[in-house]
Amino acid sequence: MRPFEPISWEELPKSAQAILPQDAPPTTRMMAARSLLPMGTRELVNILYFLSADEDRRIRRSARRSLSELPDDMVSLALREELSPKILHWFANRDLSPELAEIIALNKFTENETVALLAANNKNQRLLDIIASNQERLMRSPEIIAALMNNQMTPLEIRERVRSFVEMALNMTVEEIIQSTQVEEEPQAEAVDEMVDESAEAIPDEVMKEGDLLEEGEDLEHIPEDELPADFDLDQLQKEIFGEEDDFTVEFMVDPEQELSGSQRQTLANRIRKLRVLDKMRLALKGNIEARQILIKSSNKLIQECVLRNPRVTIEEIIRMSKDKTMREELIRMIAVNKEWTKNYQVVNQLCWNPKTPITHALKFLNRLNIKEVQSIAKSKQVPGMLAVAARKVVDQKQKYR
Numbered sequence: 001m002r003p004f005e006p007i008s009w010e011e012l013p014k015s016a017q018a019i020l021p022q023d024a025p026p027t028t029r030m031m032a033a034r035s036l037l038p039m040g041t042r043e044l045v046n047i048l049y050f051l052s053a054d055e056d057r058r059i060r061r062s063a064r065r066s067l068s069e070l071p072d073d074m075v076s077l078a079l080r081e082e083l084s085p086k087i088l089h090w091f092a093n094r095d096l097s098p099e100l101a102e103i104i105a106l107n108k109f110t111e112n113e114t115v116a117l118l119a120a121n122n123k124n125q126r127l128l129d130i131i132a133s134n135q136e137r138l139m140r141s142p143e144i145i146a147a148l149m150n151n152q153m154t155p156l157e158i159r160e161r162v163r164s165f166v167e168m169a170l171n172m173t174v175e176e177i178i179q180s181t182q183v184e185e186e187p188q189a190e191a192v193d194e195m196v197d198e199s200a201e202a203i204p205d206e207v208m209k210e211g212d213l214l215e216e217g218e219d220l221e222h223i224p225e226d227e228l229p230a231d232f233d234l235d236q237l238q239k240e241i242f243g244e245e246d247d248f249t250v251e252f253m254v255d256p257e258q259e260l261s262g263s264q265r266q267t268l269a270n271r272i273r274k275l276r277v278l279d280k281m282r283l284a285l286k287g288n289i290e291a292r293q294i295l296i297k298s299s300n301k302l303i304q305e306c307v308l309r310n311p312r313v314t315i316e317e318i319i320r321m322s323k324d325k326t327m328r329e330e331l332i333r334m335i336a337v338n339k340e341w342t343k344n345y346q347v348v349n350q351l352c353w354n355p356k357t358p359i360t361h362a363l364k365f366l367n368r369l370n371i372k373e374v375q376s377i378a379k380s381k382q383v384p385g386m387l388a389v390a391a392r393k394v395v396d397q398k399q400k401y402r
Helices: 014-019 026-033 041-051 057-068 072-079 085-092 098-106 112-120 125-133 135-140 142-150 156-169 174-199 234-241 262-273 277-286 289-295 301-309 315-323 329-336 345-353 359-366 371-379 385-400
Strands: none
Touching: 014 041, 026 041, 026 057, 041 057, 041 072, 041 085, 072 085, 072 098, 085 098, 085 112, 098 112, 098 125, 112 125, 112 135, 112 142, 125 135, 125 142, 125 156, 135 142, 135 156, 142 156, 142 174, 156 174, 262 289, 277 289, 277 301, 289 301, 289 315, 301 329, 315 329, 315 345, 329 345, 329 359, 345 359, 345 371, 359 385, 371 385
16 A cells, blocks of 8 residues: 555535535635634544645645644544555554654554555564554564564564464464565555556556655746746845845835835835846845835735744734735635744634634644634634534633633
């Protein structure tokens, strides 16, 4: 099994199918991909995994991101439920906490191949003991036996226990079992290679690396190819910008002492509009507040990201951006993961009210709001249903201990 195997709509549990019909329109699928539809944890994990192979690239990317960012407590609840073996296998390929890996190993719906993966790539002795103690699985899967014995981190006591059981129950030595799995693997590997070759053009998006869902390379919106170097790197550009002297005029670099008039601001905007894309990015990284206010409204997301990377950005600007429901989801996410910005109460408050904020971050921010604000969110229809439900729980808890 590959690290990521898509599931069909028919493989979703009935409860998830009711939330996301097979003919759901793109707007509904996008809301689900952003975790904006009210649903239980099991349904959420199933739907996000299903949408991770959606034909719409934007939906697919959003679902993959939401699934990868689920907090451990939600993942823990889901992994204890009846889940598709494909979903359990994908989680097993990720860098899991020992507790989550143990839950997967104990789930009766986990396939032997997945358990063998956990046994081969883990140093958690408690997990290895759990796997070695499941004699029924050991009887069915020589791959698990081989994985345990080949794992250098498997304690001697567990090795001897497995050896004793195997040789008594299967009337074979452990070495013979390991050798049999190695012989069987070679033709299987060839078959897999053929399958990949035949389907490479059909399913490039499902190619995986280290258990993570790969995101497609993002197109550089509205940027002519000849305006960017072939090896363009935004991080490298930022380093270079701050290592060179400013070549922009004072109107772009020094904050004005007095607020500009409408005509002055329009003149500045026209001058910025005539700049090449790379120059706009350079200005966004270093420019003054007037330049930033103009460039943050750019239709190019790289220029907008450069504005957020500008070290002169003020917390007042971040508050305004957090409140702006027209901001790109990627930019709201950048704000939500910035620890310095989210120390500010107003930033956190505005992020909770912004539907573009990833639900996992909004849920964490909820506990930092005062009771009055949480009550407003609990009653609001302008926030995701899951956030409103969580807000009601927070209100109930706070009132209980008053």
